[in-house]
Amino acid sequence: MISTTDIQELELRLDRYDIKILQILSKEGRITKSSLAEEINLSVSPCWERVKKLEEAGIIEGYGARINLDSLMKRSPVMLEISLKQHIAKTFEKFEATVKNCDEVVECYATGGGVDYILRIMCESIDQYQRIIDSWLIADLGIERYYTYIVTKTVKQQDRAKLEFATALLEEKS
DSSP, X not given: OOOHHHHHHHHHTOOHHXXXXXXXXXXXXXXXXXXXXXXXXXXXXXXXXXXXXXXXXXXXXXXXXXXXXXGTSOOEEEEEEEEESOOSHHHHHHHHHHHHTOTTEEEEEEOSSSOSEEEEEEESSHHHHHHHHXXXXXXXXXXXXXXXXXXXXXXXXXXXXXXXXXXXXXXHHO
């Protein structure tokens, strides 16, 4: 297993080949070893060694299919802002544990500023969403107030992070 120091050193030593590997794999996770090597102009063995290093360092966390859940069932996206009554560890822990165990919550961010959390919830219906909120209020999670925003249209949704910033960082270090 690679240590934290090794990871930090690896992060500092990513070159254009590594960045290109990340860009390609983020778009084409099922690409063959030989096709990947060909696209970045390396032979298969050195290319695959680089991929393995990126995996061991935790930079590549895994591979998976992007599933279009809307083709399986209709869902209603809801954005939610939540402010808690108390800002103490016990309250945060209780709320976060509940959120982590709620399958309908697909994203949750702790934030600084006017609200404590911003969540994205995917429900079969608005009624289902309201039942979730009601259960959280009954469970006394310390919610002081919440604001619900029904998503009427998705303007932009990007599942994969863009890696162009990494190329710019490499150029700055050179």
